[in-house]
Amino acid sequence: MRKFIYAALIAASTIIAIQSCKKSGGSTTPEESPAFDRKAMLINISANIILPAYTSFQTATANLDAAVTAFNASPDNTKLVALQSAFQAAYKQWQSTSVFEFGPAETATLRVNVNTYPTDVNQINANVTAGTYDPNILANLSAKGLPALDYLLFGTGADNNAILLMYTTDSRAANRRAYLAKLSAELKAEAATVLSGWGSYRATFEGSVGTATGSSTSSLINQLVYDYEILKNYEVGIPAGVQSMGTTFPTKVQAYYSKMSLQLALLHTQAIQNIYTGKSAQGDGQGLDDYLIKSNAKAKDGSSLNTTILNQFAAAITKLQGLTDPLSANIVSNPAAVTAAYTELQKLTVLLKTDMTSSLGILITFGDNDGD
Amino acid sequence: MTEINTPKHIAPLAVFRIAFGTIMLISTLRFILKGWIEAFYIQPVFHFTFYGFHWVKAPAATGMYTLFALLVISSLLVTIGLFYRIAIGTFFLCFTYVELIDQTTYLNHYYLISVMAFLLILVPANRYFSADVWRKPQLYTECVPAWTINIFKLQLLLVYLFAGISKLNYDWLIAAMPLSIWLPASSWMPVIGQLLSKFWVASAFSWFGALFDLFIPFLLIRKETRKPAYIVVIIFHLATALFFKIGMFPYIMITVTTIFFSADTHLEILSFLNTLRSVKAKESHGSHRYAESYLIPLQKMDLIYAVLIIHFSLQLLIPLRYLLYPGKLYWTEEGYRFSWRVMLMEKGGTIFFHVKDPSTGRTSEITNPQYLTRFQENMMATQPDMILQYAHFLAEEYQKKGIKNPVVTAQSYVTLNGSGSRLYIDSTVNLANETESFDHKKWILPFDKN
Known part of the structure; x- marks a missing residue:
């Protein structure tokens, strides 16, 4: 054994000599400062961003439901416009509410219940014809929520006069009104459930200060990245044909019938940026940007990763702003501009998904690892 | 003895x-x-x-x-x-x-x-x-x-x-x-x-x-x-x-x-x-x-x-x-496994695959989750041999869909020990034509030069 030990030691020192001493990172010595206060970030995000988002969404869906009730009681043009406007307000609010699919929202599978699109017009019409609607069957997932209302309120006629007829003189007007009521009531109930769930979940969220899978920071970052990918793929990429050999699907955009797809995509991007920066009506609180700065995270060129991410948010938003609503028409008339916006959104995916999570040592895998 | x-x-x-x-x-x-x-x-x-x-x-x-x-x-x-x-x-x-x-x-x-x-x-x-x-x-x-x-x-x-x-x-x-x-x-x-x-x-x-x-x-x-x-x-x-x-x-x-x-x-x-x-x-x-x-x-x-x-x-x-391979070991991972290398690197990546129909020149980006679990996708994104295997799988899938000799390319960004993400493999190489072997994979871009 002794001989072997000597041999091993000699071999070891040879290898050490050979082993490359090249440096990996553009990273420099982290600052000698106290650790980042994850709890402060979680408190800022839950108190100033998440709870206000759910509160607003709950209000918006309650207003929507009230507008449906008013409209159904005596359908006329004024009440239709009011209802459409309540719907648009709810859809806009959803853009800053969709990210947080953990805790109560995960339990309620809020995201797919509220916003599965493209909506299934045939399924909706079948439900209207039959006069029945079961919210629990899978086929109705794409016949409910905001996208179904988008069709019912904007897509059932060429203009508001034609749409109004579908709720007044059409042979299935009563069924259609009942369907509206069921959908808006369902949304209202879901929003209320999740909001009330946060009443007790908030302490859990703010108290889970670790970084393992299932911790609040990990859940938040995972869902932020996931929701951002939905934005990139479903709101822009897939309709623009990036996953279908260039064949475009303009009707697959979010809010196709109400023609506010781009406006929503911009709101959505902005909302994700606000979570990242920790900005809210209360000012610029602790966010992931502060976390990255504290971790001294660097981008490829050695500059601050936070700056790179903010620049990429700006670049993506600029490209989106270069487009116009209806996005579906843009996709047909100027597909290159839409795919150019998609490319900028894609770059941000890499920064959020890879650079940010890796710099923070946040676990996103499910199995064990041995660090390789 | x-x-x-x-x-x-x-x-x-x-x-x-x-x-x-x-x-x-x-x-x-x-x-x-x-x-x-x-x-x-x-x-x-x-x-x-x-x-x-x-x-x-x-x-x-x-x-x-x-x-x-x-x-x-x-x-x-x-x-x-x-x-x-x-x-x-x-x-x-x-x-x-x-x-x-x-x-x-x-x-x-x-x-x-x-x-x-x-x-x-x-x-x-x-x-x-x-x-x-x-x-x-x-x-x-x-x-x-x-x-x-x-x-x-x-x-x-x-x-x-x-x-x-x-x-x-x-x-x-x-x-x-x-x-x-x-x-x-x-x-x-x-x-x-x-x-x-x-x-x-x-x-x-x-x-x-x-x-x-x-x-x-x-x-x-x-x-x-x-x-x-x-x-x-x-x-x-x-x-x-x-x-x-x-x-x-x-x-x-x-x-x-x-x-x-x-x-x-x-x-x-x-x-x-x-x-x-x-x-x-x-x-x-x-x-x-x-x-x-x-x-x-x-x-x-x-x-x-x-x-x-x-x-x-x-x-x-x-x-x-690993001594037989050129390049930085942590980056290429050629000769990395089965070597008791534990806890050595924080590596993460995002990878986008594209399949091109050579007859029309049209391209599709692949939604990886339709074939891979998130765990698989994460592990694959930073390991060249897995990238190649998946590319071959995609080529087969699209062959089945009726596309002759599909061109499979990958845009892959990897960060190693906080280096910031950079292009990992040559995104112009048709991976469908590359074969797995113990040879060095020339389509892995060098860590320092990009």
């Missing part, structure tokens, strides 16, 4: 068998209870196989559960020492087969388990303190040749030594990477939390880790240092368990390193276990009616020697194969 043929008391081997069987039983049950059979082997539609092992396929759900049932039963049999050779052989085969199904789940400690199980097949670990001896008293043995115990010490020595050597580089020792990324993630911990985000703490951990790996096997071998060294083993591995999500690894190492203790210590352990048992085994009787020394026919011995020489030669050479 004293380390090979000197008669030694069998006790360390018996304890090792019990310890290994027990920890494997726990490990397997934990795997099952976490639902990982479903998540890792049943759900995925595609599996990343190892080069040369493409014939290893994941059986259907029933088959998968049968494999794990066999693992549970065989590790239990190994523990109590019943039908030992069949049990440890079954364990080795089933475990290795499961590991070969998908390299997504590759872990160095799973490889270590396969190696240890293989070595256990060669030794008479059931001839003392076992159900086999109770069943067939003539198997009872007190003396075994030293090699039957020393092969495990040698194996563990190699594991620690190579793990230590791999830490002797700039990233680990000077930049304190990846610990200066990983440790601050635990800053929420009470008392020590604030310290963990200090650079000097990450440096200290890095240096201690390297020194630990390099010297601990020798300190365990020396009688004078053994006890304190084992206490350090326990503290070190428990600390890694606390900070990192590395599953059973720390507990496995704490368990298997007991092999370094003397026969006397192991006899004490066994007599302690004996007091726990209700049924007393035959070996406790005083009169020596049975053969006490383990004798192996010469021919069989030659075979075992040959196997061991080949095994340990490979164990010495495989971790060094």
